[in-house]
Amino acid sequence: MATIKDVARLAGVGVGTVSRVMSGKGPVxxxxxxxxxxxxxxxxxxPSHPARALAAKTYGTIGVFVPxxxxxxxxxxxxxxxxxxxxxxxxxxxxxxxxxxxxREQVLAAVDFVLQRGCDGLLLVSQExxxxxFAVFRDRVPYIATLNRTVPTLEEGCxxxxxxxxxxxxxxxxxxxxxRKLAIISGPSQTADNCERLRGFHAVMRDAGIPDxxxxxxxxxxxxxxxxxxxxxxxxxxxSFTGLFVANDDMAIAALSRFQSxxxxxxxxxxxxxxxDIRAGAFSSPPLTTVRIPFVELALNATNWLLNTCYDMTxxxxxxxxxxxxxxxxxxxxPTGA
Numbered sequence: 504m505a506t507i508k509d510v511a512r513l514a515g516v517g518v519g520t521v522s523r524v525m526s527g528k529g530p531v532x533x534x535x536x537x538x539x540x541x542x543x544x545x546x547x548x549x550p551s552h553p554a555r556a557l558a559a560k561t562y563g564t565i566g567v568f569v570p571x572x573x574x575x576x577x578x579x580x581x582x583x584x585x586x587x588x589x590x591x592x593x594x595x596x597x598x599x600x601x602x603x604x605x606x607r608e609q610v611l612a613a614v615d616f617v618l619q620r621g622c623d624g625l626l627l628v629s630q631e632x633x634x635x636x637f638a639v640f641r642d643r644v645p646y647i648a649t650l651n652r653t654v655p656t657l658e659e660g661c662x663x664x665x666x667x668x669x670x671x672x673x674x675x676x677x678x679x680x681x682x683r684k685l686a687i688i689s690g691p692s693q694t695a696d697n698c699e700r701l702r703g704f705h706a707v708m709r710d711a712g713i714p715d716x717x718x719x720x721x722x723x724x725x726x727x728x729x730x731x732x733x734x735x736x737x738x739x740x741x742x743s744f745t746g747l748f749v750a751n752d753d754m755a756i757a758a759l760s761r762f763q764s765x766x767x768x769x770x771x772x773x774x775x776x777x778x779x780d781i782r783a784g785a786f787s788s789p790p791l792t793t794v795r796i797p798f799v800e801l802a803l804n805a806t807n808w809l810l811n812t813c814y815d816m817t818x819x820x821x822x823x824x825x826x827x828x829x830x831x832x833x834x835x836x837x838p839t840g841a
Contacts, residue, residue, distance in 0.1 A: 505546035505547065505548045506548075507521050507548070509546055509548070510539065510542045510543055510546055510548050511539075513542040513546065514535070514539045514541070515538060516538065516539060520535055521539050524536050524539040524540065525543075561623050561813065562621040562622055562623050563592070563593050563594065563623070564593065564594050564595065564596050564620070564621060564622050564623065565588060565593060565594075565595050565596070565622060565624045565625070565806075565809055565813070566596050566598075566614070566617035566620070566622035566624070566625045566626070566644070567581065567584055567595045567596070567597040567617070567625075567627075568597070568598050568599070568600070568613055568617060568625075568627050568629060569581060569597070569599050569600075570599065570600045570601075570605050570628060570629060571599055571601070571605075572597065572599035573599075574725065574726070575753055575781040576725075576751065576752075576753070576779055576781055576798060577628065579781060579782065579798070579799060580628070580799070580801075580802040581595075581597060583799050583802045583803050583806070584626065584805075587810070588806065588810070591810055591816065593810065593814070595626075596622060597617070598614070598616055598617050599613070600629070600631075605631055606631065607631045607632055607633070607636075610631050610632050611636065614627065614640065618640075618643050618644055623644070623809075623813040623814070624644060624645070624646035624647065624648065624809040624812065624813045625644045625646070625647045625648070626647075626648045626649075626650070626802075626809060627640075627648070627649050627650075628650045628651060629652070630651070630695045630696060634654050634655065637656060637657055641656075646660065646812045646813050647660055648662065648806075648808055649661050649662070649663075650798070650801050650802060650805055651663055651666075651696055651798075651801070652695070652696075659808075660805070660808060660809075660812075662801045662805045662808075662822070662824070663801070663824070664796055664797065664801065664824045664825065665699075665825070665826065666696045666697075666699035666700045666703070666796075666826070667699045667702055667703035667706075668825070668826050669699075669700050669778065669794045669826035670699065670700035670701055670702060670703025670704035670705075670707075670794075671703040671704065671706065671707050672703075672826055672827070672828050673700070673703075673704055673748045673776045674703070674704045674705075674706075674708055674711075674748070676776050676792065676794075676828055676830075677748065677774065677776055677834070678707070678708075678711055680746070680774060680834060680835060680836045680837055681836055681837035682746030682774060682837045683713060683745075683837070684743055684744045685708070685713065685717075685718045685719075685744050685745075685747070685748070686720065686737055686742050686744035686746075686748075687701065687704070687719070687720040687747070687748045688720075688721055688722075688723050688730060688733040688734065688737070688748075688750060688754055688755075689701055689720055689722050689750045690722075690724070690725045690750040690751060690754075691723075691725070692722055697750055700750060700794075701750070704748055705718070719737060719740065719742035719744060721733045721737055721740075723749075723750070723754045725750070725751050725754060726753060726754070727754070727756065728757070730749065730753060730754025730757030730761075731758070731760065733754060734757065734758035738761070738765055744773065745772075745773060745774065745837045745838060746774050746775075747773055747774070748776050748777075748778075749776070749777045749778065751777065751778050751779050752777045752778065752780065752781045752784045752791060752793055753783075754777075755775055755777035755778075755784070755787075755791055755833075756783060756787045756791065758775065759775065759787055759789075759791075769833050770832065770834055770835035771835070771838075774792075774833060774834045774835050775791065775792065775833040775834070776792050776794070776833070776834055777792070777794070777833075778794045778796070779793060779794070779796050779798065780793045780794070780795035780796065780829050784829075784831070789833050790833065791833050792828070792829065792830050792833045793828075793831070794826050794827070794828060794829075795826060795827045795828065796826055797824050797825075797826075800821070800824060804820050804821050804822070807819060807820050808820050
C-alpha cells in the first residue's frame with residue numbers, strides 16, 4: 504500500500520507539499536500540484552484517516568448523541584446533520600441512548616464512546632446530563648452544540664425553542680374550537696422540555712377557568728407503543744373528554760389508532776392536538792393537527808455553527824426559532840353541548 508512518502512518520492516517533492524495539495528491549504532505551485540496529483544493517481548494513494556487527521560490537525564468528524572436513533576423525531580435530525588456534514592466532506596460519529604429518558608450515566612458513557620473515536624466537535628441532544636457535565640466534555644472537545652437545551656456556559660452553541668410557548672399554542676388551539684373537557688398524554692415526567700410544554704398548556708387553561716385537576720393526564724414515553732398504552736389507560740379510566748393534547752406526534756399517531764379500534768371517531772368524537780410536526784403526522788388518519796417545532800432547522804443551524812467553529816467555514820447560522828400551529832383534520836369544533 505502506497506504511503507505519502509511514496510507519493511512525494513514519485514512526484515519529486517517534499518512530504519509537506521503533498522500534504523498541502525491534499526488539504527488545499529498553503530502555497531503550492533501549479534507544476535508541483537500537477538505532479539503530486541499524477542503521483543496520487545498512479546499509486547492509487549488513499550490516505551488513512553489517522554494520517555489525514557495528523558496532517559490537518561483535525562479529525563474531520565463531529566460526534567453526535569441523540570436519545571433514540573430509531574425515533575421519527577431524532578432520525579430526521581440525524582438525516583439533516585449527516586447530509587450537511589457530508590456536503591462539506593465531514594462525517595458524524597453517532598451514538599444513541601435507550602429512549603428520551605435515558606439515564607445520565609448511559610448518556611455519559613455514550614458520549615465517552617463517541618469522543619474516544621476522535622471528534623472536532625460534539626452535538627448533543629439530551630436533557631439528562633447536568634450543566635457541570637459540559638465542563639468535562641469541554642476538556643476533551645473544544646466545540647459543543649446542544650439542541651433543545653440552553654446551557655449557561657455554552658450559550659453560543661445552544662439551539663432551542665420555547666416549549667412553554669409550544670404548550671400554550673396547543674391549549675389555545677383546543678380552546679378556540681370550544682373544547683373544555685380535556686385530557687393529556689404527556690411525555691416522561693422527568694424530561695425538562697415535556698414539563699415546559701405541559702406548564703404552558705396548563706397556564707392557558709387556568710386562565711380560561713379550567714383547573715389542572717379537571718384535566719385527565721396519563722404519562723407516556725414518546726414512543727408509538729407508549730402512545731397506544733396511554734390512550735388505552737385513558738379509555739380504561741372512563742375519562743370524559745372531547746379534546747386531547749398529546750406531547751409528541753408518535754404517541755398521537757398511536758392514540759388515533761387505539762381510538763379507532765375502540766369505535767371513537769377523530770375529530771367527530773375527540774379532537775387531537777399533537778406536538779413536533781414530524782413528516783408522518785401529515786399521513787396519519789386523520790392527518791394530525793400539531794404544534795410545529797422547527798427541529799430540522801435547529802439541527803441544520805447547530806451543524807452549520809459547528810462547521811464554522813471547527814473548520815473556519817462561513818455557513819449561515821440562525822438563532823431565532825418559534826413554535827407554530829400546523830392545522831390539519833384531527834382538530835374540529837367541540838360537539839354541541841359538550
